[in-house]
Amino acid sequence: MRIIHILNHVQKIGNGIVNVAVDLACLQAKTGNEVAVVSVGGEYEALLAVCGVKHYHLDQQRNPINIIKAAVRYQAIAAEFQPDIVHAHMMTGIVLARFLRYGHKYALVSTVHNEFQRTSLLMGLADRVIAVSKAVQASMARRGIPENKLRVVCNGTLGSPRTRNLHDYQPLPLQHPAIATVAGMYKRKGIAELIAAFEQIALNFPQAHLYLVGNGPDRELFEAQALATSVGERIHFEGFQPEPQRYLKSCDIFVLASHRDPCPLVLSEAREAGAAIIGTQVDGIPEALDYGQAGLLVPTKDSKALAKALVQLLSNADTLYEWKNRANQNLEWLNASRVHQETLGVYCELITQ
Template sequence: MEKHVIELSNALAAAGHEVVLLTDPSYAPFIQEGVELIPFNYQRSRYSPRLLFSLLKALRKLDPEIIHCHGSKAAQLVSTLDSALHVPMVATVHGIKKRLKFLRRFDAVIGVSKHITRMLSHTPNAVTIYNGIRTPEIISRSEQARLKQSLSIAPDDFLWVAVGRLAPVKGFDLLLEAMPQVDGHLLLLGDGPERASLEAQAESLGIRPRITFAGHRDDAQRLLQCADQVVISSLREGFSYVFLEAMLTRTPVISTDVPVANEILPPELICKTGSSDALAALMQRVQRSPVDLTGIMTDCAEHMTLDNMARSVQELYRHLLPQDKQQAPHE
């Protein structure tokens, strides 16, 4: 969600709109010229009268033409203030753990995948706008070889790459359980609370020499391109950026049955969630018979970009604004 908010805000500002972020000051290093950050502390309970009053005071001072909320807490707070604000309100839903009835008060609700939008069927004015990213730099084969060598991965090894926070929801324990049934080397990019237990699991399965735990890497997008196959093993996703980065770098990907991969990939590249055997069977199948994803990759490269996402959001804003205010909405 943080990545989405920063990139969308920067893109809207670059398009000439005035964008104000009411958020934690830790965002400051990542925002570009044209985005104003007003530090705001959301730490108190969403039911705190003091927090609600502070937010109302800040919004009235800004006098925005559009209010766009990200995350359930911000959306619930703003929905409570609806009757006092009198401006169009938009909420983006990045993931759903429960029914969010307060979203009915919003003029538009964006789901970042079709799956999320379907779960918002009780909410009027729900639309799907896929996340987008800047088109990544495509690296050369020689650069891929150099990166593999830097991680001591043999050049002839079939390379599986998985990316994400090392947390239970990403299903990396299931991926490790699948690895004894397939050939090749697994590169895990990311860090998190499960790292020690995952390393211990790899030892106990006897596959530790075939697993590289690379931790957090600033060059993860480049390392992703070294993969013979990217694997998404998640139990739950709102929108998988890893899938999109794979598509836009023309890197083959398989996935468990999670958005947005299950909305775009052919069914033969999707397996059920929570099953290491199903994941291993899918991995074996694509090793034997790779699936040509050229058409899907080209379509994603044309449509699932940051520019397209920002244009779709701007069109939604314009639809909600009065005719005389459609040129320069605030966020």
């Protein structure tokens, strides 16, 4: 099978969409398919080359002159590579692949990652639309994507070609009990609620520290919020980390307080690392936590409920141990190879038709 993945870039910046696409491309190439990635490029080009994936440079910046150039370039790439499948992961890619398909025989697949974006409806231009969780599938169906187009392939990243074996990562000397999150510094990731919850419990747990791993446009806002608390010296902004596994292995409690999150990859990594997990009850987070079997679930935008869950874990060593153990169970379905196989199944469905 000849497969093209089209996305904006392949930069190593913690972007979950890029990570999923790179995983798929590498695993597909390793299992004998001819695979190409089309993007403006980035650090993952080296890994793609090692895995036998061809990379074509395509700048998809949305200005009129560049879009015309991108259209001409895309046509040339498709004519040269002759794909059976084009798999679009981002909005510009799906538009190019759909409206420039004339004269080519490929089937078109899209993956909906951030379905809360209004423009995600464009992903419905594909012949098959992969939703990264059942919650995303239901949302897209409500918004008008035909159900016969939709397929669910839940995210999973364990065993990814991008990462090493978990045992190869050295844990960090964090101060314990250590509470951590790994997330972009965006309001929708619930960082403000996490800081507020930590402030509520910090005086009762004077040894606890909070580690915020990630970067983003709202970081200064959160830094100001932390500085305004009475426990700012125990709130650590760690920035983007290329090896977040070192934090996941070291922390006692991992928190993902998102307001919206289709199916976050970091939860599978936190589970593998054996952290006790607290997540919000929204979108694909419950699915990633086996509907509350592998982590505590709290309402979104509710710092009091989050603080209560933190107290539950920090107050009792046996409870903390139990939730660490529960997080570490039933990990097989979170493997990247399962995502790869199910995605190939969607491709085969189209090719046999």
